[in-house]
Amino acid sequence: MTLSCAVLDDYQDAALAVADWGPVLDDVEVRTVRDHIADRDMLAAELADCEIVVIMRERTPFDADLLRRLPRLRLLVTTGMRNASIDLAAAAAQGVTVCGTASSPTPPVELTWALLLGLARHVTVENRALREGGPWQSTVGQDLHGRTLGLLGLGKIGTRVARVATAFGMDVLAWSENLTPERAADAGARLAAGKEDLLRRSDFVSLHLVLSDRTRGLLGEPELRAMRSHAYLVNTSRAALVDRSALLRALHEGWIAGAGLDVFETEPLPSDDPLRSLPNVLATPHLGYVSEQNYRTFYSEAVEGIAAFVAGAPVRQLTAG
Structure with missing residues (x-):
């Protein structure tokens, strides 16, 4: 049969x-x-x-x-x-x-850096202006060298992201509940004193955690408000790690500079979802493993x-x- x-x-x-x-x-x-x-x-x-x-x-x-x-x-x-x-x-x-x-684990590492670099140098904004006859240079990009990358999660993917960051000359902080100073150092990172400490000190924050009852909603309003106003958040892991309503407020009200997102609570993302049109969001349709x-x-x-x-x-x- x-x-x-x-x-x-x-x-x-x-x-x-x-x-x-x-x-x-x-x-x-x-x-x-x-x-x-x-x-x-x-x-x-x-x-x-x-x-x-x-x-x-x-x-x-x-x-x-x-x-x-x-x-x-x-x-x-x-x-x-x-x-x-x-x-x-x-x-x-x-x-x-x-x-x-x-x-x-390599493809999501590479996409994480595509989003991070795209945000730092305003690649989509400048590309759109060039294609549409807009102003010749309208933004000033952020440097990576000498800046701090905060990694929430330092497993297979987070470790590889950390090693790329050191090649750019970035200072790398890492935190998760069971992370030790020794494991962080092996990846070229330093263990942050806690989640809030990492958020307050980082210019870029990238999430690399497995979604569980413990990590769901890990970043809510208090955490997003703790981030620097010029900082960017990158999420290529799971959307539910971040409280959606708090993230939308953070992006609308400028608590953070912007976000690079590859994961969403509803996929495919509805055509009228505000994350499709917010100017400070660089979004891709869950391409991390593609x-x-x-x-x-x-x-x-x-x-x-x-x-x-x-x-x-x-x-x-x-x-x-």
């Missing part, structure tokens, strides 16, 4: 092009869905015939209700080995195997996972707890 597989949220129509799906095509019929399906009824109808679904990161949540509406589903493959939008306990109870893939090599890894290992499942030996399984 041929199994049916849908690859969801293939925004760039890249899934079938970047990997060799040949090893599974004798047993699996694969189709891609390019546009995001937000409506849960439409999504359930689209996937009703599928034994296998491949999802891209957390673009489409798989909660218990959706899983119950997909009785044929047997294998769910997510890119990356962590996906908070999947109810793993519900999947296990329904007999759905959940597998993941490897993911490189790179050619990462996509090759994602979908090649998705094929491996499907092939292993068909052979009766799933690999890289995700389990609850």
Whole structure:
């Protein structure tokens, strides 16, 4: 019997092009869905015939209700080995195997610096003026050399961001609840006395934390008001780390100079969302992990996972707890 597989949220129509799906095509019929399906009824109808679904990161949540509406589903493959939008306990109870893939920390590091540099040198403002016949030079950029970069989180991504900062001649402060002075020093950073100390002393602040009950809303109004008025906030991790209403006020009222954002509470971002039009926001549509090599890894290992499942030996399984 041929199994049916849908690859969801293939925004760039890249899934079938970047990997060799040949090893599974004798047993699996694969189709891609390019546009995001937000409506849960439409999504359930689209996937009703599928034994296998491949999802891209957390673009489409798989909660218990959706899983119950997909009785044929047997294998769910997510890119990356962590996906908070999947109810793993519900999947296990329904007999759905959940597998993941490897993911490189390098692409989000590079995008973090693209946003930070774009903000510091007003790249989009000057590019727009050049294209549209506006003034020849209208801004004065911030220097990176000699400035302070504050990193909230110093894991795989934060550590790499810190090492780039030292190449620019920046002073790097870092903080998270369990960070030690020794670990900070290994990355070329100094441990801040606390979150507030880091925010008060930094010219640029970048978030590199996993979203959890402890980190949700980590930056609210008091924290954003503690930042310097000329400072920029960069978030390529998770939108919910920052209180949205407080961030909008901070940007509107000039508590901070601006923000570079790659993550949003609702994705795709609604067309009328103020973050699309605020002049002091440099925003990208969740591109942190979107790179050619990462996509090759994602979908090649998705094929491996499907092939292993068909052979009766799933690999890289995700389990609850």
